[in-house]
Amino acid sequence: MSKLLEILGCRYPIIQGPIGLFNSPEMVAAVSNAGAYGMLALGFVGDPDEVKRLVDDVRKLTDKPFGANLMLMNPHNEKILSILAGAGIKAVTTSVGSPAKVYPIIHNLGMKGIHVVLALQHAKSAVSAGADGLVVVGSEAGGLRTVNPESSTMVLVPLVADFVSVPIVAAGGIADSRGYKAAFALGAQGVQVGTRFLASEESPAFEQWRRAIVECGDGGTDLLPSKNTRMAERVIITPWIREKKADPTVKCIADELDYQPAKTGHYDRAAFGGGQVSALIRDVKSVKEIVAEMVS
Ligand SMILES: Cc1cc2nc3c(=O)[nH]c(=O)nc-3n(C[C@H](O)[C@H](O)[C@H](O)COP(=O)(O)O)c2cc1C
Incomplete structure (x- = not known):
């Protein structure tokens, strides 16, 4: 079993990309029931009751592992993490911000964390800060990123793989079995998929x-x-x-x-x-x- 699958505890190394303001417990549960890793988007959620409600709604629909994404500028992360740990969630992803302060908290709660990076320099500093894995997102990906001239998945994933030893999850441009297979050839142990799941029957997209x-x-x-x-x-x-x-x-x-x-x-x-x-x-x-x- 790969290190990534050990962290996620699911059958297939596929993480559902979190979608900012949008959560569909049906989609998170459907992804986990399909053997992949469903993901709540908690980056913009501040209310602990909302976190509990979302976790409960997913739990009613699946007994399989699922996770949550936190954005590091959210001041409520410590509280959110303790709710997630209490609910039995074993792995989260963290995005947008410096991971230095949050990783000791994640580890003290007995969880693992995978940090989302868009560039090699951030990959190296996330590993130094204690990240257990990296989601490496190429410039073709959907959603929020920086205006910096960042590399595509095809370049960034093998580049990061040359410099880190934690498991890498490739993201950006993966929608089918061709992209999935290519990610492993590039040095990733798994993939994160955003846009393809948005165009699913269970998606929160209107x-x-x-x-x-x-x-x-x-x-x-x-x-x-x-x-x-x-x-x-x-x-x-x-x-x-x-x-x-x-x-x-x-x-x-x-x-x-x-x-x-x-x-x-x-x-x-x-x-x-x-x-x-x-x-x-x-x-x-x-x-x-x-x-x-x-x-x-
Ligand atoms: C509308 C939208 C919102 C997103 N919101 C988040 C988010 O809250 N946190 C995050 O880490 N990534 C976010 N992402 C990125 C996805 O989780 C994923 O990494 C990306 O979509 C992968 O590229 P793909 O769209 O080519 O599959 C978002 C993507 C989209 C399209």
Whole structure:
């Protein structure tokens, strides 16, 4: 058994990518029931009752292992971690921020932590800070990242593998059995999959979002920088984004996007987060079918 599977405790080394503001206990449980590692996104959750509710909702649907993602700028992480440990969760991932302070807490609670990195330098410092593994995310991935000129999965995964000895999880651009197999050839012990699971039947993505992924073709995503931070979001280019890009008076498209259109009704300007791999996704399938095809 690989070191990564020992950490995760599941059958297949596939982690479901956490999706920022969106949680679907049905999807987390479906991923775990399919033999992979379902993941709650707790990066923006502050209320301990909300954490307990989400964990309970998943637990009602699966007795298999699942985890959670924490963002390191969240001031509630210590409390969240003790709730997760109390609920029997054995492994978490950590993103966006310095891992130095949180890893002693994770280890004192008897858990393992895998840190999400976008560059070699951060991979090295995460290992020094005690990370038990790394999710190495290439620049083609969907969702939030930095505006730095980062490397693609094909370059970054073997590069990090040359310098660290902890297990590596490749992320960015993996949607099917071809990407899954390639990740191992690059030096990873497993994969993290975001966009492909977003276009699943159990996904928290609303209908328009799933359709945007399925209809997205080659070159159909863009990395849009925000105005006041060094962060950027990879989203699917919609007619609204195309219009704004052609308008020289628009300074920052990312800041005008609507990240929760289900609440506001502004679907025209919605942020459909998705990676370049959307071009390979042509249907909405069940999580079980996605995992079965990937490991086939
Ligand atoms: C809309 C969206 C939100 C995301 N939110 C998070 C997050 O909260 N934490 C995190 O570590 N990664 C986040 N990610 C990254 C995914 O977990 C995963 O690493 C990435 O999607 C993998 O690349 P792929 O989309 O090519 O599969 C997000 C991705 C998307 C598309």
